[in-house]
Amino acid sequence: MSETDLDAQVKAADPDRWLSSRFVGDLQARADLIAFYAFEAELLTIPTRVTQPMLAEMRYVWWRDQMDGVFAGEPRKGHPVLEALTAAAGRRPLGRAAFDALIEAHVGRVHGEPHDLDAFYVGPMQAAVRILAGEGHDAAVVEAGRVRGLTQVGRADEARALRGAANAGLKGLPTAAFPAVAHATLSGAERGEGTKRLKLLWASLRGRI
Numbered sequence: 001m002s003e004t005d006l007d008a009q010v011k012a013a014d015p016d017r018w019l020s021s022r023f024v025g026d027l028q029a030r031a032d033l034i035a036f037y038a039f040e041a042e043l044l045t046i047p048t049r050v051t052q053p054m055l056a057e058m059r060y061v062w063w064r065d066q067m068d069g070v071f072a073g074e075p076r077k078g079h080p081v082l083e084a085l086t087a088a089a090g091r092r093p094l095g096r097a098a099f100d101a102l103i104e105a106h107v108g109r110v111h112g113e114p115h116d117l118d119a120f121y122v123g124p125m126q127a128a129v130r131i132l133a134g135e136g137h138d139a140a141v142v143e144a145g146r147v148r149g150l151t152q153v154g155r156a157d158e159a160r161a162l163r164g165a166a167n168a169g170l171k172g173l174p175t176a177a178f179p180a181v182a183h184a185t186l187s188g189a190e191r192g193e194g195t196k197r198l199k200l201l202w203a204s205l206r207g208r209i
Contacts, residue, residue, distance in 0.1 A: 006038045006084060013041035016183040019196055023179040023204050024132065032092060032131050033180070035084035040124060042081055043106050056110040064103045071096050093135045098123035118142075121149030128180035129173070140169045141181050144209055148184040156187065167208045178204055185209040 011018040017037055024030040046059045066082055069075050071094075075086035088094065098119075105119035122145030126138045143166035150159035170181065185203040190196045203209055 006080065007034050009041055010034050010037040013037075013044060015193070016186050016196065019193065019200055020179045020182040022197075023182060023200065024176075026132075026176075028091075029132055029176075031084070032088035033128055035081065035088045036094075036124075036127060036131060038081045039085050040102070043103065046106070047110055053110045053112075057107050060103050060107045060110075064100060067096060067099050067103075070099075088131065092131045094127055094130055098127050115149070115153055117146055117149035117153070121145045121152070125181055125184075129177045132180050133174045133177035137173055137177060140173045143169050144181045144184045147209060148181075151184070151186070151188055159187075163209065170207060170209065173207070175207065178207060181209060 007018075010021070014037055018034075021030055021033050021037070024033060043060070043063060046056050050056050050059065066076055066079075070082060070086045070089055073086060073090055075082040077083075101116075101119040101123050105116040108116065122142055125141050125145040125148065129137050129141055143162055147159045147162050147166045150156070150162065166184070170178075173181070182200050182203050185199055185208075186196060190199060
């Protein structure tokens with residue numbers, strides 16, 4: 001699986017964030033962002049491949065164990081997502097905590113626990129911002145991550161109510177980091193890639209979701 005294959009994987013699994021990633025001008029940063037999103041795509045597909053919660057949990061435990069190699073610079077050889085993610089972690093200030101929290105949240109979901117919105121959406125958005133703009137911006141995107149999470153779980157009214165606070169937090173976000181949060185502007189009601197691209201472009205120009 002090449003870099004192009006990872007890009008296609010993310011486009012199929014997560015078209016909103018894939019579209020947002022098109023606004024990253026630095027090709028290496030975009031590739032690192034796609035590697036992270038491909039990792040998330042792998043986690044998302046596990047419940048579609050196995051029917052028993054314990055079997056799904058075993059797969060998530062495998063991914064959690066692989067994080068040792070990712071953050072030690074020693075990925076599982078021959079696994080393109082892990083190899084690309086390890087390379088990204090070597091170039092970017094990615095802390096492991098968000099990865100572990102995300103995996104544990106997936107384990108909880110297969111056992112019927114409610115969505116942990118911060119683990120599923122805030123932590124990953126913070127990691128994406130670190131890829132694009134380095135450290136120091138985690139607090140700026142907390143509310144934007146929650147807007148995205150609330151939208152994704154069908155709590156649109158709560159998402160709209162939180163949008164003002166999210167945009168206040170984004171005022172200090174570097175322009176280079178905005179593609180990591182731009183998808184939070186999408187409501188889920190948009191029809192067609194063209195409409196989404198226009199909405200993402202407008203959000204990027206304003207620096208608001």
